[in-house]
Structure formats: C-alpha cells, structure tokens
Amino acid sequence: MLAPGFADPVHDAQGTFRAVMDALARPGLPQRLEAGLNPPAPLTPELAAIALALTDADTPVWLDAGLAAVPEVAAYLRFHTGAPLTDSPAQAAFALIRDPARCPPLARFAQGTPAYPDTATTLVFALDALTSGEGLRLTGPGIDGTARIALAPQPDSFVAQLAANRSGFPLGLDLILTAPGRVAGLPRSTAVTEGRA
Amino acid sequence: MYVAVKGGEAAIDNAHRLLAEARRGDPAVPELTVAQIREQMALLVDRVMAEGSLYDPDLAALALKQARGDVVEAVFLVRAYRTTLPRFGASAPVDTGAMAVARRVSATFKDLPGGQVLGPTFDYTHRLIDFALAAEGETEPAAEAEPRDDAGTCPRVTDLLAQDGLIEPSPPDDGAPVGDLTREPVDYPADRALRLQALARGDEGFVLGLGYSTQRGYGRTHPFVGEIRVGEVAVDFVPEELGFPVPLGRIRLTECQMVNQFKGSGTAPPQFTRGYGLTFGQSERKAMAMALVDRALRAEELGEPVASPAQDQEFVLAHCDSLQATGFVEHLKLPHYVDFQAELELVRRLRAEFFRDSDSVQEAAE
Amino acid sequence: MSATGTHELFPSPLRGGGRGGGGAEGTTEPRSAPPPPPAPPRKGEERGRTPSEAGYNFAYLDEGTKRMIRRAILKAIAVPGYQVPFASREMPMPYGWGTGGVQVTAAVLGRADVLKVIDQGADDTTNAVSIRRFFARTSGVATTTRTTEATIIQTRHRIPETPLREGQILVYQVPIPEPLRFLEPRETETRQLHALAEYGSMHVKLYEDISRHGHIATTYAYPVEVAGRYVMDPSPTPKFDNPKMDHSPALQLFGAGRERRIYAVPPYTSVRSLDFEDHPFRVQRFEHPCALCGAEGVYLDEMLLDDAGRRMFVCSDTDHCEGRRADGHVGTGEAV
Numbered sequence: 001m002l003a004p005g006f007a008d009p010v011h012d013a014q015g016t017f018r019a020v021m022d023a024l025a026r027p028g029l030p031q032r033l034e035a036g037l038n039p040p041a042p043l044t045p046e047l048a049a050i051a052l053a054l055t056d057a058d059t060p061v062w063l064d065a066g067l068a069a070v071p072e073v074a075a076y077l078r079f080h081t082g083a084p085l086t087d088s089p090a091q092a093a094f095a096l097i098r099d100p101a102r103c104p105p106l107a108r109f110a111q112g113t114p115a116y117p118d119t120a121t122t123l124v125f126a127l128d129a130l131t132s133g134e135g136l137r138l139t140g141p142g143i144d145g146t147a148r149i150a151l152a153p154q155p156d157s158f159v160a161q162l163a164a165n166r167s168g169f170p171l172g173l174d175l176i177l178t179a180p181g182r183v184a185g186l187p188r189s190t191a192v193t194e195g196r197a
Numbered sequence: 198m199y200v201a202v203k204g205g206e207a208a209i210d211n212a213h214r215l216l217a218e219a220r221r222g223d224p225a226v227p228e229l230t231v232a233q234i235r236e237q238m239a240l241l242v243d244r245v246m247a248e249g250s251l252y253d254p255d256l257a258a259l260a261l262k263q264a265r266g267d268v269v270e271a272v273f274l275v276r277a278y279r280t281t282l283p284r285f286g287a288s289a290p291v292d293t294g295a296m297a298v299a300r301r302v303s304a305t306f307k308d309l310p311g312g313q314v315l316g317p318t319f320d321y322t323h324r325l326i327d328f329a330l331a332a333e334g335e336t337e338p339a340a341e342a343e344p345r346d347d348a349g350t351c352p353r354v355t356d357l358l359a360q361d362g363l364i365e366p367s368p369p370d371d372g373a374p375v376g377d378l379t380r381e382p383v384d385y386p387a388d389r390a391l392r393l394q395a396l397a398r399g400d401e402g403f404v405l406g407l408g409y410s411t412q413r414g415y416g417r418t419h420p421f422v423g424e425i426r427v428g429e430v431a432v433d434f435v436p437e438e439l440g441f442p443v444p445l446g447r448i449r450l451t452e453c454q455m456v457n458q459f460k461g462s463g464t465a466p467p468q469f470t471r472g473y474g475l476t477f478g479q480s481e482r483k484a485m486a487m488a489l490v491d492r493a494l495r496a497e498e499l500g501e502p503v504a505s506p507a508q509d510q511e512f513v514l515a516h517c518d519s520l521q522a523t524g525f526v527e528h529l530k531l532p533h534y535v536d537f538q539a540e541l542e543l544v545r546r547l548r549a550e551f552f553r554d555s556d557s558v559q560e561a562a563e
Numbered sequence: 564m565s566a567t568g569t570h571e572l573f574p575s576p577l578r579g580g581g582r583g584g585g586g587a588e589g590t591t592e593p594r595s596a597p598p599p600p601p602a603p604p605r606k607g608e609e610r611g612r613t614p615s616e617a618g619y620n621f622a623y624l625d626e627g628t629k630r631m632i633r634r635a636i637l638k639a640i641a642v643p644g645y646q647v648p649f650a651s652r653e654m655p656m657p658y659g660w661g662t663g664g665v666q667v668t669a670a671v672l673g674r675a676d677v678l679k680v681i682d683q684g685a686d687d688t689t690n691a692v693s694i695r696r697f698f699a700r701t702s703g704v705a706t707t708t709r710t711t712e713a714t715i716i717q718t719r720h721r722i723p724e725t726p727l728r729e730g731q732i733l734v735y736q737v738p739i740p741e742p743l744r745f746l747e748p749r750e751t752e753t754r755q756l757h758a759l760a761e762y763g764s765m766h767v768k769l770y771e772d773i774s775r776h777g778h779i780a781t782t783y784a785y786p787v788e789v790a791g792r793y794v795m796d797p798s799p800t801p802k803f804d805n806p807k808m809d810h811s812p813a814l815q816l817f818g819a820g821r822e823r824r825i826y827a828v829p830p831y832t833s834v835r836s837l838d839f840e841d842h843p844f845r846v847q848r849f850e851h852p853c854a855l856c857g858a859e860g861v862y863l864d865e866m867l868l869d870d871a872g873r874r875m876f877v878c879s880d881t882d883h884c885e886g887r888r889a890d891g892h893v894g895t896g897e898a899v
Binding site: 009010011013014015017018020021022024025026053054055056058059093113114115116117118120122140141142143144169170174187188189 | 620621626627629630631633634635636637638639640641642643645647648670671672673674754755757758759790792793810812814827828829830831832833
C-alpha cells in the first residue's frame with residue numbers, strides 16, 4: 001500500500017513552493033516547511049514535499065544511493081509525481097540527496113549552458129539540522145549584508161565546492177537545504193565562506 | 198475641484214451589458230442558432246477551428262456567435278478554452294492518402310488515378326451577387342457524379358512522383374517526439390514540425406501575404422500545385438495500455454502538396470522539392486499559402502540564401518499568430534499615461550533647451 | 564483521475580453538464596481533490612450555458628502549469644535578471660494585457676495572500692479592476708487597494724510610492740522582456756549577447772542619445788544591470804521608479820506572457836541603472852506637488868482640465884494619495 005501524497009494537493013503544493021521560493025529568495029534564512037507527509041523511509045517528509053510540489057513528467061529526478069536502494073521510495077515518487085528517474089546526475093532536473101555527506105561532487109550535475117543557465121540541476125539536501133545565525137557566511141543577492149547558516153552534517157570540502165560553483169556563475173547548481181520542518185536556499189548566486197566563530 | 202476618476206468596475210459591467218445588447222442586434226430579427234452558423238457559415242467555422250487549433254465545429258460556431266462574427270475574437274475564445282482541456286496523448290498520424298475526398302485537384306497532371314474532383318468550390322462561380330439568396334428558399338440538389346472505375350483510390354500526386362524519384366522523399370518518421378509549441382517556448386532554430394504547427398494555426402491573412410510575397414520574388418520557390426485535396430480522414434489513438442489503434446472519429450481536412458524548385462548537384466540527381474500545407478476544415482487559400490511559406494522556410498536546409506521575410510523563421514514564427522499580434526497591437530489602447538508623462542517631461546525639457554540655445558545663438562549674432 | 568496525479572482535470576465552463584453551473588461569483592471553494600474529468604462533449608446547442616468560474620482550479624491555472632511556472636520562478640530567482648523561457652499558456656485575456664503577470668501571480672498565490680493590482684499606479688484603472696476581479700473569482704483570495712496590506716502586488720507600469728517591505732512580492736507585467744530587442748530583434752542573437760555579457764551596444768545606444776539630445780532619451784523601460792551581471796528590462800515603468808528596485812526588501816518577479824519569459828530580482832539585490840560618469844542616471848522631477856495631497860518627490864499624472872491649457876498634477880499612486888489625505892495632508896487643489 002502506497003503512502004498517500006498531499007492531503008490537499010492544490011494548497012499543500014502551493015505552500016511548499018512558497019517556502020522554497022522564499023528560501024531561495026533569502027539565501028541562508030530558513031523557512032518553515034510543514035510537509036504533512038509520511039513517505040517511505042529513508043525519504044524524508046521535506047524531500048517528499050518538494051518532489052511532489054515541483055517535479056512531474058517533464059523533470060528527470062536523480063536519487064542518491066540511499067534513496068535509490070529502497071524500491072518503495074522510487075515507487076512512491078513515480079506514483080505521486082510521474083517524474084522519470086534518471087541514473088545520470090548530468091540529466092537530472094532535480095536531485096534528491098538523503099545523505100549529503102556522501103553527495104557526489106557537485107560538478108557531476110548539470111551546470112546549465114551559457115545560453116540556458118536555467119537548465120542546471122536543483123539539488124535538494126536532507127539534513128539533520130539547519131541553524132541560522134552561525135556557521136557558513138553567505139553574501140549575495142537576497143541577503144541584506146551577511147547571513148549565516150550551519151549545516152549538520154556538512155559535506156566534505158563543501159565550501160570549496162560551493163566556491164567553484166559560484167565562480168561559474170551564471171552557470172551552476174542551486175541547492176535547497178531541508179531539515180525537519182525547515183527549508184533554506186543556497187542558490188548559485190550566493191558566495192559562501194567558512195564562518196569564523 | 199478635480200475629483201479622481203473612479204468607477205472602473207461599474208464601467209466594465211456596463212460595457213459587458215452593452216456588448217450583450219450589441220451582440221443580439223435588433224430583437225425583432227430572429228436570433229441565430231449555433232447550428233445555423235455551423236451549417237451555413239461553415240468556412241468561417243473552419244477558419245476558427247484551424248486558427249484555434251481545436252477541431253470542434255459546434256464550439257467554433259458558438260464562439261463566432263459570442264464574438265459577433267469577429268474571427269480573431271472567436272479564435273481567442275476557442276484557444277482559451279482549448280488550454281484548459283486535459284491531454285491524453287497524441288493521435289496516430291492521419292493518413293490523407295486514405296482520405297474520402299470531396300474535392301481533389303492537381304495542377305501538374307491533366308488526369309491521374311482517382312481523377313480530378315471539382316467538388317464544392319467557388320473557383321468557377323461568377324462573382325455576381327445572387328439576390329435570390331436574399332429570399333429564403335431551397336437549393337437544387339447537386340447531380341450525382343458518374344462513378345469512375347478508379348473511384349475510391351486516390352493516391353497522392355507526390356507519392357506518384359516519389360515512385361520515380363522525381364521528388365525528394367518525404368522525411369521518414371524517426372520516432373522522435375514531436376514538439377508542441379503550445380506547451381514549450383520555441384527555441385530557434387525551430388524544426389519543420391514546429392514551423393508547420395505555427396503556420397497551421399497562423400493568421401490566414403498573414404500567411405497568405407507571406408505566401409504571395411514568395412510568388413513576387415521575395416524568396417521565390419517555383420511552385421506547382423501537385424495536389425489539393427479536401428475531405429474526411431479517420432483519427433485513431435493508440436492507448437498505451439491497449440497497444441492497438443482505437444478510432445476517435447473523422448475530421449475534415451484540406452491538404453496542399455506543392456511541388457517546388459528542383460535541386461541537384463554533381464553527386465545527386467535533380468529532384469523536385471516539397472512544400473506542405475494542412476488545415477482543419479476546407480480552406481484551400483490557407484493550405485496553399487502555408488505550403489508556399491513552408492517551402493520558403495526550408496531555404497537554409499536546401500542551401501538557398503535566406504534574404505526574404507518568408508524565409509526568415511524568427512520573423513515568420515514570431516509574428517504569424519493572430520492572437521499574439523492582436524493582443525499586442527490592441528494593448529496600445531490600455532492607459533499608457535505614466536510612460537507618456539515621462540516622455541512629455543523629456544520633450545518639454547529638450548524643447549526648452551533648444552529654444553534657449555537658439556536664443557543665445559541669436560543674441561550672440563546680434 | 565490519472566494515477567500519477569500529473570494531470571489535474573477540471574471541467575470547462577461550456578461542458579459543465581452535471582457540475583452544478585450555478586456557483587455564485589467569488590465563492591470558489593478550495594477543493595481538497597481535483598474535480599472529475601469533464602463530461603463528454605454533447606452536440607447541439609445545450610452547451611451555451613452561463614459560464615461558472617466554480618469549474619476552474621484555484622487561481623485558474625491547472626496544477627501542471629503552475630508547477631512549470633514555479634520551476635521557472637525558482638531558476639529566475641537563482642539567476643537574477645536572466646530571462647527564463649517558460650511555456651506561457653493561452654489565458655482568457657489578451658496577450659499584451661498582463662498574461663505574463665497573471666500567470667506568475669496565479670502560480671505564487673495562496674489562500675492566505677492579500678492581492679493588490681495596479682495599472683499606471685492606480686487600483687481603479689479598468690485593466691487593474693479586470694485582473695483583480697479575475698483572481699477574486701477564480702481564487703477567492705482577499706484583495707486590497709492598500710500597498711501596506713498586500714502580500715502580492717501585481718503591477719503594470721509603476722512601483723508603489725510606499726516603500727515595500729520584506730515578505731511582499733511585486734509582480735510586473737512585461738510586454739518586451741528583452742532589453743536588447745530594439746538593438747537586435749533576433750532572439751538567437753540576443754541570447755548570445757546575454758551569454759557573453761556583451762552589452763556594449765546598449766551603452767552605445769544610450770550615448771548616441773546624449774550626443775543627439777544632450778540627455779539619455781530613454782524615459783521608461785530604462786535598462787538596469789542586476790547583481791553585476793545581466794542587463795534587464797525593468798518593464799515599462801518610468802525611470803523615476805528604477806531606484807526603488809535597488810536593494811528592495813521585496814521580491815520582484817517579472818512575467819512576459821506573449822514573449823514567454825519569466826525573470827526575477829531577489830530582495831536586497833543590486834539594481835543599477837546604466838549610465839556614464841559624465842552623464843549620471845537621474846530621475847524625473849516634477850515642479851509642482853500633488854494638487855490633492857501636496858506630496859512632493861512622487862510621480863504625478865498630468866490632468867488636462869479644459870481646452871485653454873489648464874492642467875493639474877496629481878499622484879499617480881492613488882493609494883498613496885488617499886492615505887496621505889486620510890492623514891490630513893491637503894494639496895492646493897489648484898490648476899497650474
């Protein structure tokens with residue numbers, strides 16, 4: 001028996017989208033995300049909500065090893081979104097990353113093209129916690145001065161990878177960071193440095 | 198004392214009421230029924246279906262009634278409705294070779310299998326107003342045609358030419374999904390399928406003018422009407438879960454196959470080239486103009502210089518849609534007074550500077 | 564209903580047999596599940612019933628279209644000033660009349676939003692009234708004329724005078740999104756120019772104005788550079804409004820329906836009007852205060868009062884003007 005999707009498809013999708021939109025418009029500032037979903041583990045309610053709100057037959061989705069290993073996850077996403085799953089990170093419109101610590105190098109995902117930078121992959125991370133006001137220092141569009149956010153866990157060489165991502169602007173990936181009940185954005189336009197305490 | 202204008206809502210409501218009155222006209226005259234429009238304004242209905250990209254004669258007739266006979270407005274109503282329809286998939290390609298022809302003429306052969314079928318056409322009518330039509334009355338039934346031995350077989354002229362290799366082959370179906378310009382923004386250069394979609398729903402007048410321009414030398418294509426056929430074809434759909442075609446119904450189409458300018462080289466024998474037109478309903482003018490423009494738009498593919506408007510796909514595709522054109526032209530009647538004020542301020546300043554400068558030039562001269 | 568949930572179906576107003584076509588205006592109930600597929604077409608005359616907006620999805624667009632537009636909006640925010648192509652739908656209002664802004668608003672709008680719609684700065688211009696009604700009927704959301712109360716403001720040609728705040732969204736209706744269009748009409752060319760950040764021709768054009776007129780002759784749709792990268796058309800707002808875009812706390816979304824483009828400026832983002840060291844960017848100034856509320860430093864409409872040349876200048880932003888008058892500010896009421 002498949003777990004149900006949104007109880008209210010129209011308004012739950014809208015609410016999820018608005019939280020993600022606000023998150024990308026204000027990088028590093030976590031927004032509330034009440035998914036109201038109970039998807040098969042290890043898919044988190046937040047990853048599931050974003051997939052249900054934003055993916056469909058037009059958006060190839062890539063799953064990380066932990067998610068791909070559980071057939072119920074693919075079945076759930078296929079049933080509720082109709083999105084094709086892809087094995088190739090470079091083909092993915094969205095990538096769902098349950099274990100960010102073991103995320104493939106960012107450069108393996110679609111970076112967009114100079115004529116169409118919008119064709120880059122959107123990565124969605126499931127983190128244990130997102131804490132604002134400490135951790136990484138962020139500057140760029142959407143940020144009034146500087147923002148700070150701490151990711152737990154933080155992937156290896158994350159800051160160096162993000163610096164490389166930023167340096168290719170307008171090409172590059174956009175990251176949606178989720179934690180239980182929260183979502184934050186790290187679009188390619190954001191410059192990220194290590195935070196000193 | 199000036200009081201700011203209010204009452205946009207009341208004005209809109211009143212405008213809607215006035216429109217409804219104007220639509221009805223003199224109530225002493227009987228109201229048109231949708232069936233009357235569908236049956237007696239059939240070519241107008243066909244045009245609305247063609248440019249509306251929706252085959253539904255009743256809906257097109259109703260749209261015409263609602264639009265007071267304004268074609269572009271009726272197309273608009275049909276398109277806005279079409280957008281809301283669910284899509285279950287794409288039909289199998291219709292086989293116009295199997296068309297039950299009501300009319301079929303070829304300009305390239307005097308006679309051919311299936312024969313020339315004149316059918317219902319204005320072509321040889323003398324355009325004299327028939328005052329008898331002002332009085333209501335029944336028309337005489339048309340005479341039954343003499344049956345021919347080859348009736349029922351009506352191969353396409355281009356297929357006959359292709360048997361001898363005299364015309365370029367129709368490009369094979371490579372199985373690739375066909376784009377849909379109503380679902381995806383056009384990315385230039387657009388392939389031929391997308392160009393044909395745009396032309397099929399393009400404004401008849403615009404496409405006609407472009408086609409005409411190619412005949413006058415702006416992208417000449419040496420066209421011959423290989424064939425025009427009008428008639429009904431079956432539409433089949435293959436549901437994924439069944440795997441075999443299910444008939445959905447029949448639609449009336451007009452198809453024009455132009456035989457154009459031959460090409461060849463030291464390595465390839467000369468062959469005629471093709472231009473293609475297809476519309477819903479009966480519209481030979483549109484199908485022919487479309488075929489001319491289709492061929493002109495193939496200039497680059499066929500190694501011809503792209504120098505004329507009809508050969509320029511960005512120009513043609515960006516401007517052939519009657520709804521886009523009418524919307525943007527007519528939007529000029531919306532208030533623009535904020536921008537006009539900005540221009541007014543600049544022009545007044547520039548004029549003041551102009552006269553100040555010319556005054557000082559004059560003073561210096563005195 | 565499709566098992567995947569990707570085809571939200573809703574009946575049309577014309578084929579609404581059995582859908583209870585008598586829904587009153589503005590009472591569209593949010594549905595928890597999409598309605599059943601439309602009844603099969605019927606021949607003949609029975610379809611010409613009074614349309615009922617109750618048959619349409621929340622905010623008119625189907626969910627698949629909203630998803631497509633939402634994805635475009637997210638990429639637009641991630642690449643500020645870049646024009647994201649999107650599959651603009653044919654809306655029940657004409658191209659050129661706000662179909663892009665309407666689609667963006669429909670994709671963003673939620674039940675808790677409060678919507679304001681202005682055209683030329685005014686809430687009561689006919690097209691603003693028409694679009695506001697469209698959303699009131701199809702979504703049932705609250706509408707307002709007050710800038711401070713709105714969460715989403717759809718606009719044509721103006722940015723409100725009242726400073727916007729965090730959490731507000733300004734949706735611009737855009738006719739020609741391509742700032743380079745009048746220098747290079749071909750999309751294939753302009754796309755390359757943006758890819759290479761090759762904006763020299765724009766500077767040349769502005770400088771030609773200076774040599775001919777002594778001033779930059781662009782007074783509205785004045786090009787801006789966003790976040791130091793893309794040159795962007797701010798929509799045909801007067802250049803008076805350009806400074807309001809720079810580091811605005813509000814999110815700015817731009818929708819061009821006919822041209823099928825969406826672009827965005829996130830909050831707190833640099834928006835610089837193109838200019839030259841010896842010809843710095845300057846906005847329009849009006850010699851007179853608003854005759855109704857006495858406001859200075861705002862954009863004014865010029866009203867012709869008679870055929871003898873008498874005119875009066877009043878606020879273009881009607882809400883701002885009404886708010887000031889409610890606070891006791893009075894203008895001279897005089898013609899000039």
